[in-house]
Amino acid sequence: MTEGEPAADPGAAAPERHAALLAAYRAHLAAERQLSAHTVRAYLGDASGLLEHLDRLGETPATAGLRSLRSWLARQQSMGAGRATVQRRAASVRTFFRWLAATGEIGQSPAEALRSPKRPRRLPATLDQRRAGELLAAALDHARDGGPAGRRNAAILEVLYAGGIRVGELCGLDLGDIDPARGTLRVFGKGAKERTVPIGAPAQRALEQWLAVRPELAGEGAGAAVFVGDRGGRIDQRVVRRIVHRALAAVPGAPDLGPHGLRHAMATHLLEGGADLRSVQEILGHSSLATTQIYTHVTAERLRAAFEQAHPRA
Template sequence: MPEDREPQTPHAGVLEDYRRHLVSERDLSAHSVRAYLGDVRSMLAHAADLGVHDLADLDLRTLRSWLANQQTRGRSRTTLARRATAVRVFTAWLHRTGRLEADPGSALGSPKAHRTLPPALGHDDVRQLLDAAAEHALTDGAVGARDLAVLELLYATGIRVGELCALDVDDLDHGRRVVRVFGKGRKERTVPYGVPAERALVDWLAARGELAVSGSGPALFLGVRGGRVDQRAVRALVHARLAEVPGAPDLGPHGLRHTAATHLLEGGADLRSVQELLGHASLATTQIYTHVSAERLRSAYTQAHPRA
């Protein structure tokens, strides 16, 4: 049975309404909308195979059968958790819009994903990374200045790569050294950054005109053709500069986000403040970084204490 087969035609109108809901009301990215719709289509196809063709007949047994089928296909715990969430959001929307008398998804459980410690750079690794970027800034003109500002801001703020690429020039407040960020769900937050990032940003803005074209608009960071910088270009930059740091793990922009959070907590920042800075909806998401710091402490203890 093809896993992501399109559901029968009668559901097409409902799925289009649901797609508009995800875009306009939940403000999900195009990638997230495709993932949510793909999971729902998979569930509806499985329901049809069980003889459930009417949305009003969806029940908990059908949803559990679909999730169990996903598990037999070897899907990871993380994937199963994500797909269960997608279906819960869908059935809740069906119930809220009067298409389902009750919400069966509210009782749908999912396996808890294994929480692994996110990789993070050491303080020396970060210093060497930014030093390498500063050297490139001396020889690579406007692109080098932009790259240094990108790396400094990613580490200084811990913002997501998508949030960084979406920044406009006016989102910077140089006087207070803060940046206005629009996170998931277009939730706005203000994130501070330090003096090194401010210097790099000022240098980049002085050179920005060398890359700007008539269609550049207000984008803070520009690509080589003058448009808003692409996330892929930022990822390639982080990988390239980290490759110049001996012994450093090969991380992307999200690794710098992990690193910023870890270093903040190691430096004494409280968990709530870090949650606010990172834009996490739940404190539980931020708490993973406390495990990182605890694991490093345990490792240092094991290596240094004579009776460890």
């Protein structure tokens, strides 16, 4: 199976008695919660695996208790699942059982008491401001003699860093989402949530230079896509990741990051520059401030490193 190709339907091989339940759950995840296709497949796979486990125990969702749910998580660990995977599957079970309770399939959900091992907090790798500047300067240099693709790549890097947007959000940008008068982009994030993202003058200039030559690459399948691939259609996320990895490889000492690394860098640099956490949360499109707070740990690490390097009594 190639990347981007739909995975096998987790409910297709499920026992007949579970098929209708999983189909209804799929519709809830996709239509009501508007989750991505990848997330829907992951949730369905977890639900299908749990139902099979309950079958082996001679139980159903209506009779299952906390012990049965814990035994399923323990089985995942015994089969080699990492801490992060077990944590995600525990959250998936809670989501499934909340839906079962809401639809009347079961009474009170036993999954609310289900706990999973905490993941160790890891600070995201990021670029410092100097290397971010080197990356963008090199991309702009290449854009001058790299033809339409060079201008496109420079605009991609500028927009990813300036707006801190996700790679899927960048690929989904349409021409009507650009507001040059206000210097903003309209972005549709997770769950199709819309937000407005400001971008600076360098990103605006890079976008203008790309859009001036966009017709040279755009084919019939491009539609209103801002960024198009070499074959003329809307650009694919894998192509964007390759562009970012190659650009970073040309910067001495830069970590090997993907598009999400530029998002981390933007958030970190905003906070280092004095932006308040709530504004950064809005720009990034985080539903919870707790998600954004990881970046305060990044800046704290930077401050500590600077202190230890420069202070005479560090």
